[in-house]
Amino acid sequence: MIGLSLSEIQEYLSRSDLSKFPEFQVSVLRNIMLEPIEPYLRYMAYQIGLNAQVKFGGYDNVFQDAVGGKDDLLSKNTDCILVFTKLDTLSSGLARNFTALSASEIQAEIDRIKDYITNVLSGIRKQTAALVLWHGFELPVYPAFGILESQKSNGQLATINNLNEFLKSKLNDDKNAYFVDLNLSLVRLGANRFYDSRYWHIGRAPFTREALLDIASEEFKFIRALKGKNKKCLALDCDNVLWGGIVGEDGLSGIKLGKTYPGSAYYEFQQEVLNLHNRGVILALCSRNNEEDVWEVFKKHPDMLIKQDHITTTQINWRDKATNLKQIAWDLNIALDSIVFVDDSEFEVNLIRKCVPEVEVIHMPPARTEEFGNILASCGLFDTLALSSEDKKRGVMYKAEAARKKFLTQFADLESYYKSLEMEIDIGFADEFSIPRIAQLSQKTNQFNLTTRRYSEADIWTFSNSDKSDVIYIRLKDIFGDSGIVGVCILKYEDEKAIFDTFLLSCRVLGRCIEEVFLVETLKLVKKRGAYKVAIGEYYPTRKNSQVELFYKNNGFEEVEPDRKTTTKKFQYNVETKLKPKSSFFKKINARINQSEKGKR
Amino acid sequence: MKNRVIKVVSGIMDTPIEKLDEESSPDTVEKWDSIRHMNLILALEEEFGVCFSGEEIVEMLNVQIIIETLREKVVQ
Numbered sequence: 001m002i003g004l005s006l007s008e009i010q011e012y013l014s015r016s017d018l019s020k021f022p023e024f025q026v027s028v029l030r031n032i033m034l035e036p037i038e039p040y041l042r043y044m045a046y047q048i049g050l051n052a053q054v055k056f057g058g059y060d061n062v063f064q065d066a067v068g069g070k071d072d073l074l075s076k077n078t079d080c081i082l083v084f085t086k087l088d089t090l091s092s093g094l095a096r097n098f099t100a101l102s103a104s105e106i107q108a109e110i111d112r113i114k115d116y117i118t119n120v121l122s123g124i125r126k127q128t129a130a131l132v133l134w135h136g137f138e139l140p141v142y143p144a145f146g147i148l149e150s151q152k153s154n155g156q157l158a159t160i161n162n163l164n165e166f167l168k169s170k171l172n173d174d175k176n177a178y179f180v181d182l183n184l185s186l187v188r189l190g191a192n193r194f195y196d197s198r199y200w201h202i203g204r205a206p207f208t209r210e211a212l213l214d215i216a217s218e219e220f221k222f223i224r225a226l227k228g229k230n231k232k233c234l235a236l237d238c239d240n241v242l243w244g245g246i247v248g249e250d251g252l253s254g255i256k257l258g259k260t261y262p263g264s265a266y267y268e269f270q271q272e273v274l275n276l277h278n279r280g281v282i283l284a285l286c287s288r289n290n291e292e293d294v295w296e297v298f299k300k301h302p303d304m305l306i307k308q309d310h311i312t313t314t315q316i317n318w319r320d321k322a323t324n325l326k327q328i329a330w331d332l333n334i335a336l337d338s339i340v341f342v343d344d345s346e347f348e349v350n351l352i353r354k355c356v357p358e359v360e361v362i363h364m365p366p367a368r369t370e371e372f373g374n375i376l377a378s379c380g381l382f383d384t385l386a387l388s389s390e391d392k393k394r395g396v397m398y399k400a401e402a403a404r405k406k407f408l409t410q411f412a413d414l415e416s417y418y419k420s421l422e423m424e425i426d427i428g429f430a431d432e433f434s435i436p437r438i439a440q441l442s443q444k445t446n447q448f449n450l451t452t453r454r455y456s457e458a459d460i461w462t463f464s465n466s467d468k469s470d471v472i473y474i475r476l477k478d479i480f481g482d483s484g485i486v487g488v489c490i491l492k493y494e495d496e497k498a499i500f501d502t503f504l505l506s507c508r509v510l511g512r513c514i515e516e517v518f519l520v521e522t523l524k525l526v527k528k529r530g531a532y533k534v535a536i537g538e539y540y541p542t543r544k545n546s547q548v549e550l551f552y553k554n555n556g557f558e559e560v561e562p563d564r565k566t567t568t569k570k571f572q573y574n575v576e577t578k579l580k581p582k583s584s585f586f587k588k589i590n591a592r593i594n595q596s597e598k599g600k601r
Numbered sequence: 602m603k604n605r606v607i608k609v610v611s612g613i614m615d616t617p618i619e620k621l622d623e624e625s626s627p628d629t630v631e632k633w634d635s636i637r638h639m640n641l642i643l644a645l646e647e648e649f650g651v652c653f654s655g656e657e658i659v660e661m662l663n664v665q666i667i668i669e670t671l672r673e674k675v676v677q
Contacts, residue, residue, distance in 0.1 A: 005647050006640070007612065035636045036643070198655040203639055209647075 006209055009043045016046060024050040024223075027073050029120075030084040031060040033205035040209075040216035048220065048229045059204070060089055063116065066123035074127040080223060081124060083134040086206065087160065090116070098144035098156040106159060114166050121170055121177065129458060131226055132177035133219050136164045139183055141191040175458030178222055178385070185214040221380040228444035228454065231360060231381045232334055232394075234276060235325060237343040238287040238294055238316075241364055241372070242266060242273075242306065247293045258303040262369065269372040270305040277310050280391030281382050282398050284328045285314040286321055286341065312398045321348050322355035331405065332398050333507045335446060335544065340381055386457075388437045390484040400480035401508050407480075418512060418585035421478040425514065427521050428592045430464040430471035437485045438473055441504060445488075446544040448515065449504040450537065450551065455490075468493050469501070470525065472593055474518045476509055483509060489522045498532040498575075503551075513585055519555055520579050521591040527575045528594060539569040602675075606668055609648050613641045626663035638662075649675055 004012075024045055028034060038054045045052035057065035057073050062085055065073050074081065087095040091109050094101075101109070124132060137160050143149040144156040152158060164179075171177040186194045189210055199205040207215065224230050239246045243266045244256030256263040257270075277283055283306070287294065294316050298308045313331045315324035321343075329336045336358035343349050349363045360381060364372050384391065404421070411417035430438055439457040446452070455463075463469040474487040486509045490502035500522075505515050526535050537552035539545075549569065553559060556579075557571035603623065610625065611618045614632045627633040633641075642658050645651070645667065651674040653661070661667045 006644060007609075007647065010612065033636070033639075036640055198653075198658060199639055202655055202658055203635060205639060209643055 004043075004213070006039060009039050013039065013042055013046065018042075018046060018051040021046070021049050021051040024052045025077050025079045026052055026054045026082060027057065027078050027080070028054065028082045028084070029057045029062045029065050029073075029124075030082075031062055031089040032084055032086045033059065033199075033203050034084060034207075036205065036209065037207075037212045037216055040213050041219070044216045044220040045223075048224050048227060050223075050227070063120055063123070066120040066127075068123070068127060074124060074130075076128060078128045078130045080131045080133065081128070082219065083120070083124075083132065085117075085120075085135070085137075087137045087163075088206075089204070094156070094159060095140070098159075103154065106154070110159065110163065113163055117167055117170055121174065125174070129176060129456075131222070131456070132171070132174065133180050133222055134167065134171055134177065135180045135182050135215075136167055137182075138186055141186075175461060176456040180215075180218055180222070182215065185211060185218060189214060217380070221383045222385065224381070225383050225385045226443060226454070226456070228446065230383055230444075231281075231340045232338040233282040233284055233312075233328070233332060233340070234273065234382070235284040235286045235328055235339055235341045235359075236273070237341075237345070237348070238285060238289055238297075240344040240366065240369075241342055242270060243297065243301075243304075244369065247297055248289060252296055252300060255297065255301070257301060263303065265369040265372060267303055267305065269376065272373040272376045273306060274310065276376075276382055277306075277395060278392065279382065279384070279387060280394040282312045282332060282334075282395050283310050284332070284339075285311055285316055286324050286328060287316050288318055288321075289316050291316040310395065312395050313402050320351065320355075322352060325352065325356055325359055331402050333401060333510065335507075340379070342376070384440070385443075386436050386440065388440060390437055390440075393482075393484070397481060397483055397508065400483075403480055404478075415585065421480075421512070422587040423512065423514075423585065424477045424588040424590070425517060425586055426475040426477075426590045426592065427518065428473060428475075430460060430473060434473050434485055435460050435464065435471075438471065438488050441485065441488050441506060442502065445504045445506060446542070447507045448510055448548055449502075449542075449545050450500065450548055451502055451540045452542050452545060453502055455502070463490055463492075463501075470593075472522055472525070474505075474514065476514060487514065487518050489518065491522065491526065493529075493532060496531070496533045497536055498526040498529070498534070499536045500538065503537070515551070516555060517586065517589060521589075521594060523573065523575065523579060524591070525593050533575060535573040535575060537571040537573065539571070541567050541569075602671065603664075603668055605648065606645070606664060606671065609644050610641060610664060610667075613637055613644050621664065623665040623668070624663060645671070651675060 026041060035056060041054055042052045055073055057070060062083065091113060094109050139157060139160055145152060149155040149157045168179045171179050193208060194211045195206055196208045236242060244262055245254060247255050257266045258264065259267060273283065285294065295308065298304055313328055315327055317324070325339060325341060326336065329339060336356055340360045340362060341352055342362045342364060344364045344366050346363065349361050352359055352361050362375065362379060364375060408417055411420065435457055439455055439460050442453070442455040460471055464471045470491045472489045473485045476483040476486050487505040488502060489500065492499045492501045523535060526532050537557050539549055539552065541549065552571035556577060557573045560570045560572050607618055607621045610621055614630050614637055616630055616632060642653060646653065649671055651671065653670065657670050661670055
């Protein structure tokens with residue numbers, strides 16, 4: 001983690017113009033003094049382009065605040081609620097006096113705390129559906145029964161674990177609440193660096209600044225994922241990153257890579273890279289080498305864990321790496337700020353920071369090769385809130401995208417190219433299998449996204465179950481493989497109007513007329529619903545979605561009364577207008593939303 | 602030493618340096634409450650590379666005492 005002092009952070013914050021970023025309202029419910037965490041929260045928010053406003057509930061007023069004690073603490077404007085319930089304050093018996101309690105007294109405390117958790121969570125939910133990050137109970141560093149604890153099934157450790165499991169399951173039942181494990185921060189820092197017992201006694205503030213920074217950065221891993229700011233692609237240098245030494249000079253047998261020191265550090269680093277790959281991170285190579293030297297290592301080195309198949313695209317040449325990273329982004333059809341670049345050279349790292357600041361850079365310090373694996377694991381930049389089956393296949397799917405791009409060059413005209421892809425489309429209503437992926441697309445899609453509204457799984461469930469809205473997805477398959485769910489449309493119905501609340505497509509599948517088919521089929525559904533005369537499409541400009549500004553206009557909608565005061569554009573469509581689908585490109589269009597009698601599943 | 606302390610106090614208490622002197626304390630500086638006092642102590646520890654005891658923390662309630670406490674700890 002970054003080793004920044006508070007004064008550096010405060011100076012950084014005061015120098016930066018936070019007002020240009022969207023506000024992010026954080027409310028903290030707590031039974032400890034926690035005010036010193038505020039600058040760290042604001043700093044972490046700034047890193048992902050948010051202007052955090054932090055409000056604190058009353059000290060030890062978690063329950064009262066949850067059920068509506070303080071007026072403006074929890075509201076529909078709240079974006080995130082941090083809950084801290086330290087056991088020492090919640091139950092001084094369980095935390096500090098455990099050995100004096102009888103079995104029935106312990107049970108009574110457990111029951112009381114479980115009720116408390118249930119009531120606080122339902123109290124919060126009556127006021128807001130916002131993201132809840134609830135910090136679990138820390139395990140005692142010196143548990144009550146000493147060495148006996150590890151032999152007992154009803155000791156203090158077991159009791160606290162039991163409470164944590166209960167809390168986890170409660171949060172799991174809620175679609176927008178997550179368990180933050182403080183024990184991870186505690187283990188990473190060690191108790192002496194995590195707790196400041198002086199301020200615990202003087203002011204009931206238990207944590208050191210280092211701990212607060214680590215906790216804030218852990219919280220922002222969730223927020224980053226929720227806001228779709230998590231990274232998608234890891235671009236790797238080769239020499240002195242994937243292996244020790246320079247393959248062009250040291251040769252295949254001269255590079256350091258293997259089960260023993262010093263090659264073991266690179267071996268572990270590769271294991272960490274594959275961990276990320278298995279979680280859906282796309283791998284790319286960006287290095288200065290002769291390409292055949294690199295592939296020789298991949299094919300022939302016995303301890304090379306990463307195989308050619310894991311790599312989706314490469315730029316192995318002698319050009320500058322800024323140009324190469326831009327090419328990688330283009331090949332994969334992703335934005336530069338979705339890429340994390342790893343290099344050992346200070347020169348390359350500074351070049352990228354200067355020329356392509358959108359790319360996140362991790363510098364691997366040559367003197368600390370043993371820590372490369374940990375440095376990569378600690379960044380948390382790729383963390384996601386859920387792992388869908390699409391994620392696990394992502395590398396393969398993007399590889400197919402790169403193959404499609406190559407394939408395209410063989411065709412004289414686009415139409416014959418589209419036809420040769422043998423695209424099959426499936427359009428259906430959201431269901432329990434598709435909702436996690438739908439929420440994920442809503443949170444992550446930036447470019448082809450007309451309104452960029454971010455929804456959680458809970459939101460999608462609500463829309464899907466309501467009579468006043470439809471949630472529709474589109475799946476795509478072609479000769480290169482199954483792309484899975486690649487687009488989402490959310491229709492909301494008001495009086496005689498059907499409003500396109502959300503219309504988005506994954507950038508992977510752009511340029512294949514899929515958006516047009518999707519729009520046509522959803523308009524057919526609106527017509528079939530019968531009660532609605534016009535469809536309304538809106539465009540909310542962001543830094544990334546200018547390509548869809550004219551999407552509705554180009555597809556038969558008319559712009560309504562341009563409002564000079566806002567940059568939002570509004571378009572309308574009379575449902576009686578005749579539709580002209582470009583279905584000739586597609587091998588098959590299975591629009592299930594328009595097939596069933598009732599409309600919904 | 603005095604200037605460095607006052608600079609830290611000024612930053613934490615969000616109060617101009619000109620308005621601070623050795624007599625400044627929670628009684629004379631409006632924003633000097635218990636939370637900012639905690640931040641002040643942590644900032645002083647960071648600035649001077651020292652560590653105060655709990656007893657010292659609760660007594661360091663004006664700039665003069667802060668300077669004296671620091672003098673005992675910092676070898677100049």
